[in-house]
Amino acid sequence: MSEARQFIGAGNAQRPFYVGVDVGGSSVKLGIVDDLGRPLSALSVATEIAEGPDAGVRRIAAGVGQAMADAGLQPAQITAIGLGTAGTIDAAAGMLLGPVNLPGWENFPIRDEVSKACGLRVLYTNDATAAGYGEFWVGSGRQLTSMVLLTLGTGVGGAIIIDDASLDGSHGNAGELGHTTIDYNESARQCGCGQRGHLEAYVGALAVVDRARQRLAGGSPSSVQERLAQGEPLTPRVLAEEAEMGDPLALEIVWETADFLAIGIVNAMHTVDPAGVVIGGAMTFGGRDASIGRRFLDRVRSEVRRRALPALAQRTTIDFASLGSDAGFIGAAGLARRAYGRVEPHRNP
Numbered sequence: 001m002s003e004a005r006q007f008i009g010a011g012n013a014q015r016p017f018y019v020g021v022d023v024g025g026s027s028v029k030l031g032i033v034d035d036l037g038r039p040l041s042a043l044s045v046a047t048e049i050a051e052g053p054d055a056g057v058r059r060i061a062a063g064v065g066q067a068m069a070d071a072g073l074q075p076a077q078i079t080a081i082g083l084g085t086a087g088t089i090d091a092a093a094g095m096l097l098g099p100v101n102l103p104g105w106e107n108f109p110i111r112d113e114v115s116k117a118c119g120l121r122v123l124y125t126n127d128a129t130a131a132g133y134g135e136f137w138v139g140s141g142r143q144l145t146s147m148v149l150l151t152l153g154t155g156v157g158g159a160i161i162i163d164d165a166s167l168d169g170s171h172g173n174a175g176e177l178g179h180t181t182i183d184y185n186e187s188a189r190q191c192g193c194g195q196r197g198h199l200e201a202y203v204g205a206l207a208v209v210d211r212a213r214q215r216l217a218g219g220s221p222s223s224v225q226e227r228l229a230q231g232e233p234l235t236p237r238v239l240a241e242e243a244e245m246g247d248p249l250a251l252e253i254v255w256e257t258a259d260f261l262a263i264g265i266v267n268a269m270h271t272v273d274p275a276g277v278v279i280g281g282a283m284t285f286g287g288r289d290a291s292i293g294r295r296f297l298d299r300v301r302s303e304v305r306r307r308a309l310p311a312l313a314q315r316t317t318i319d320f321a322s323l324g325s326d327a328g329f330i331g332a333a334g335l336a337r338r339a340y341g342r343v344e345p346h347r348n349p
Helices: 053-071 110-118 127-138 205-217 224-229 236-244 248-272 291-307 310-315 324-340
Strands: 017-023 027-033 039-046 078-085 088-090 095-098 122-126 146-152 156-162 276-280 317-320
Touching: 017 053, 017 110, 017 127, 017 324, 027 053, 027 324, 039 053, 039 324, 053 110, 078 110, 078 127, 078 324, 088 122, 095 110, 110 122, 122 127, 122 324, 127 146, 127 156, 127 276, 127 324, 146 248, 156 248, 205 224, 205 236, 205 248, 224 236, 236 248, 236 291, 248 276, 248 291, 291 317
Parallel strands: 017 078, 078 122, 146 276, 276 317
Antiparallel strands: 017 027, 027 039, 088 095, 146 156
């Protein structure tokens, strides 16, 4: 979470309880969540990709057991597990199909294996969908009736939530907003998926760094060059810090990134017509905690207003996410709650 994480004790929590699991390439984040979306415990365990998916399931099960112990709960007190992973999935079959960040885990029945290892029902979903539902349930979208989430990290993930339900699509892969096209030219930047012109190829962290590197190689003067000469790697954080200090090249990269992102947001708005758009992930130039991050958001809003249909531009809110890295496991738990627990309509607080 953006603020210091606070846990609620089991005695003060609202039953029933759910486990949320967010499987990433380097770590698995998981925790226990109550019926109001408040965490009772949370921890992170190493994924250890090279050990294979079976060992990964054992690590997940051990982590679930530890999270329950930390919360002072027994397995019989847990209603279900929500499980989110990145990559192409078959949610209905519970299959992890093509996980780019989990090589060697292809075509693995992860839902059923986690269910067997933990002895609990498992709701399986895409990790971005889980994060989107978390923000909708108890984060920046909690006052909205519908929401689009864009997560800016190494790549760009997305989620669409309408009337308390995630839009999953026929193959469980709706919300792949990072792979919407914003440039159709043959010279368009190449995305990590191999196609050209996708939003991810312009606003993902790798793309932002590559765009800056190309400008520097072209001779554009910048204080960034001085930091590179001192042995620092070129990262979005370096660009954000130099933009904060007024470096022209760094500022140009930040503003261009905002403009590219706005095009992707307008496409989503014109397709879904959400009440709000939430921007999460680490690639937000510091987010609301940094002046340049807040200026980045203002630029996105301004460009959206310029490009969107007036009725949508005036009524659609755009803001940063608020749950940080906890959004994935909280949202996965929330989706398990929706599938297996007492479901109540989403209400404004």
